[in-house]
Amino acid sequence: MIRDAEALWLDIVEDVRWYPSPHNSQPMKLRPISETTAQIYYDLDLGLPAEPFGIPFAHVCAGVFLESLSVVAAARGYHAIEALNHSEMDFDAVDRLHLIGTVRLEPASPGTRSAAERRLAVFRSRQTSRRPYDNRVVGEEILREASAIAAGQGYDFRSTANARTVSSLVQINQKTLFSDLRNDAVYAEIMQWLRFSKDEAAAKADGLSAETMIMPGPILRFAMRNRRLWSFPIIGGLIRAMYLRTMRGVRQLGWLEGPFAEPAHYLEAGRTFMRVWLFFTERGVYLHPFGTVITNPESHADFVAEARIHESGNRMAWMLFRFGYSFTPPTAHRRPATSMLLGLLPEGHIPTGASHE
Ligand SMILES: Cc1cc2nc3c(=O)[nH]c(=O)nc-3n(C[C@H](O)[C@H](O)[C@H](O)COP(=O)(O)O)c2cc1C
Numbered sequence: 323m324i325r326d327a328e329a330l331w332l333d334i335v336e337d338v339r340w341y342p343s344p345h346n347s348q349p350m351k352l353r354p355i356s357e358t359t360a361q362i363y364y365d366l367d368l369g370l371p372a373e374p375f376g377i378p379f380a381h382v383c384a385g386v387f388l389e390s391l392s393v394v395a396a397a398r399g400y401h402a403i404e405a406l407n408h409s410e411m412d413f414d415a416v417d418r419l420h421l422i423g424t425v426r427l428e429p430a431s432p433g434t435r436s437a438a439e440r441r442l443a444v445f446r447s448r449q450t451s452r453r454p455y456d457n458r459v460v461g462e463e464i465l466r467e468a469s470a471i472a473a474g475q476g477y478d479f480r481s482t483a484n485a486r487t488v489s490s491l492v493q494i495n496q497k498t499l500f501s502d503l504r505n506d507a508v509y510a511e512i513m514q515w516l517r518f519s520k521d522e523a524a525a526k527a528d529g530l531s532a533e534t535m536i537m538p539g540p541i542l543r544f545a546m547r548n549r550r551l552w553s554f555p556i557i558g559g560l561i562r563a564m565y566l567r568t569m570r571g572v573r574q575l576g577w578l579e580g581p582f583a584e585p586a587h588y589l590e591a592g593r594t595f596m597r598v599w600l601f602f603t604e605r606g607v608y609l610h611p612f613g614t615v616i617t618n619p620e621s622h623a624d625f626v627a628e629a630r631i632h633e634s635g636n637r638m639a640w641m642l643f644r645f646g647y648s649f650t651p652p653t654a655h656r657r658p659a660t661s662m663l664l665g666l667l668p669e670g671h672i673p674t675g676a677s678h679e
Contacts, residue, residue: 328663331354331360332659332660333398334394334395335662337397338394339658339659340656341387341390345370345511346655347370347528348656348662350362350365351663352662353665355424358426358428359427360424361421361425362391363419363420363422365418366418367418372507372508373502373617373618376413377411377413378588379617381411382588382592383592385590385592385593385594385595386592386593388404389593389597390445390596395425396441397435397441400427403425403426403428406423408584444604445600449603449650449654450609452536452610453536453648454568454570454572455570455571455572455646456571456648457571457573458647459646460607460645460646460647464605465479468576468601472594476580476581476594478578482575487628488573488574490628491615491628492566492569492572495614496565496566497621498614501618501620502614503546504549509549515529516546517529518532518540518542519532520539527655527657527658531654531655534652534653536568536652575644575645576644576645577625577642578598579637580638581636582637582638587636591640595641606647608646608651609643611641611643612642612643613641613642615642616639
């Protein structure tokens with residue numbers, strides 16, 4: 323492949339690498355096969371297999387990525403046309419790259435460019451906010467529009483501002499953290515992704531930093547390295563109180579329900595989630611996913627009971643989040659664009675027989 327063919331993809335990846343992923347593990351990879359076509363992979367070595375819902379959430383992440391890619395490509399004047407592979411992921415597979423599909427860039431009509439550029443600006447400003455929120459309730463009109471966006475994809479967006487329900491669900495989320503840490507596999511996995519100092523977070527450029535979790539790094543490090551202390555009343559109580567302090571001012575929780583039983587569903591679920599997230603961002607509303615409430619089966623059952631959700635057949639409440647207004651949160655780092663591209667030629671390398679203008 324000639325280097326010019328890589329240029330457009332490098333430019334796209336420079337933006338799209340800011341898509342959100344669970345634990346900020348950044349598992350999506352892109353292999354350009356021509357100037358306008360690339361294969362999209364999920365790197366299984368960057369997946370989160372410890373939770374029972376690790377595989378569905380890996381596909382959700384791929385759906386979030388595909389939506390991000392379409393926003394980034396549109397701002398450069400292209401429609402991203404997808405041909406998707408809906409096979410199940412296997413975290414034990416020998417081939418560590420799971421093919422999600424192929425994306426072809428097709429020129430879009432120039433008339434759509436300025437709207438696409440506005441959407442890119444929104445994409446660039448999206449962040450997870452784990453800060454306290456400011457007690458303001460997000461208005462009905464915004465909720466209605468979020469519902470319409472989800473409905474357009476075949477999903478239901480629902481929310482509650484009932485103080486008792488919000489408080490119970492926030493506690494379920496906090497208890498999930500405690501219960502996940504008792505599970506050795508989940509504990510080992512999260513330790514791999516926690517970044518306790520700003521320097522470590524910047525150097526590795528991935529993972530969950532203490533800073534973005536609004537926790538003092540040394541305290542988080544001590545608490546995480548001594549998880550057995552969490553079951554002692556005083557220390558456990560202090561850690562719980564510290565965590566719940568970050569949840570002050572939360573007035574509303576939202577969730578998404580709909581088909582969630584096979585890879586095609588999970589991908590569309592992820593795409594829907596990202597559309598709602600970007601819409602909230604556009605309206606100045608922050609969001610913090612409580613994904614672990616879904617991936618922990620006990621917490622999921624508690625959530626469904628508390629929110630009186632009726633799940634049946636292939637329909638499930640597959641995402642829960644808090645949302646509202648907060649100060650700008652700290653930035654979660656990303657690895658450099660080149661680390662997302664597969665088969666990139668080294669700088670200055672011109673393959674034999676390739677033209678290079
Ligand atoms: C599918 C999905 C599930 C997530 N689940 C959680 C979660 O359970 N808890 C949490 O604090 N953040 C969760 N996040 C947020 C990611 O950790 C966050 O997007 C990542 O660290 C990058 O930060 P940014 O969104 O500020 O760019 C989730 C994100 C995605 C896409």
